[in-house]
Amino acid sequence: MNAQTPKPFEEVLEYLEGKKKIVLMGCGGCATIYHTGGIKEIDEMAEKLTKEGKEISKIGLPFGLFTCFLPMSSMVLNENKKAIEDCDAMLMMSCGDGLQAVRGYLEDEWGIVKPMYPSNNALGFSSGGPSDFIEECQGCGDCELGKTAGVCPLVRCAKGLMNGPCGGVREDGKCEVNEDQECAWVTIYKRLEKFGELDKLLEIREPHDWSKQSRPRTVTVEHPIDLLKELAGTKKVIESLGV
Amino acid sequence: MEMAEEVYSNLMREIKDGRFVWTGELEPAKDIDEAIEAANELKGLVTACNVTDNPQSFAAINSLAASYKIQEETGMECIYQLRCSDRNRMALCSDVMGAGILGLKNILTLTGDYVSLGDTPKAKPVYDLDSTTLTRMIHTLVHEGKDISGTEIPNPPKLHVGAAAGPGMDPLEPELYKLKRKSIAGAEFFQTQVVYLPETIDRFFKGVKELGVETPILVGIFPAKSYGAAKFFDEYVTGVDVPQDFLKNLEATKQIKDKEKRKEEVDRVNIEYFTGFLEHLKGTPAVGCHIMAVGYPRIIPELKKIIE
């Protein structure tokens, strides 16, 4: 998931200065999980902006509909085409991906250029939940986990070191930079010790290949999923869980 | 790791000759004059001096430029410190080739404190290489005449690469493995973080031996020229425990009004402590001491007497 936190309301207001008709659009994926762009947060934002004299249209996406996945979000966008055409600006209560996926769709498919503003700060991949999340992977494009006991040194180590701990490890094995976290290399050491593979620590790891992260990266999926078929599968699982 | 055949620096010559080696520390911050003055004061007392690279992540005068200038102006041999925090592999490689043409003879590789510790917390941290791969890169430059991309270079730098170690780290094992990894990468000497306790030294050398590391090690010491200096180490530097008795004795010197008498007493407290410590060190594989205290050269002759 793409972790996110809301921007201060003042910053949002600044963006919207001079704009009257605003479309609020959220996301049924990460933004719903992080309470930054679910249907409830859209309602709250609408109320606050109405008090500031804005005219609001809302596009809320139910859980499971991702704004960044256009086969899903385009269905919702098409339903709200009129409001979008008429608005002065869109406020995207999603991550930066969601905002830009919609921006691209409007420009490429509809030929519409609208000012779009973010209401959130995205923090990147994270895992865990329902309330506590931690960043574990930065999508570097050349996964090192197979060499590092399943612990990512690029993310879990604040310095992204590939060959063991820095000199700043705190006395209890905590990280120099984040004292709440165990040093990634202490974690890696403990895991390798359990596997009886400490000698792996004597192999010098190559510096990470950052060429795999030259941006923006693009990916083409050869046989795109059949959305309706996949959703039917999801429905079955949910039913079998008795939900 | 086989030691380099050729010897380029006084530091390495003395280590190879089996002499007990003393190195000092110079910390050019935003001005070089003080460091030059300190280098002049340390001449004849130590074999070489480390020149710090953005210590504690405060932007300081470039350590390559400072090392060159100090060496040129004072004749003090420098150990040019190079951290991974601020430069990518290309910049590190070009700096090391630059060090070669400037006649620097020793480099100490460091990971480097995180940028948020210092005066430029919004900087983008680099760490493109780590201290192991930086050590290997320098070793390859010197011994194989190849740069980071594998391209041959006509006049490889003639210098020695050393690395750091932390005897007081807890847990110690991951640090020992890293030390071994750095020695495999080509580290020709180690300088350790400051140690005060003989038990810390023993535990460390035991581990070093168990892992079969034979690289020469200089142990870091910090004679404290004031109570405040020792207190700082105790409170803020990870992996360094300053003995409470030593701290108490230093604190007591604050009561002495007469400046000269106070200095004498501070020296006495240090000598008393380090006599025991250095006597102990003689029985370990340590090949020398790295004196990290800045601005306290008058204590060095006294310390050397203990070893001799």
Ligand code: SF4
């Ligand atoms: S090495 Fe780390 S950042 Fe790269 S893909 Fe693997 S987990 Fe993600």
Ligand code: SF4
């Ligand atoms: S303490 Fe460990 S996790 Fe933290 S920066 Fe140093 S090596 Fe990385």
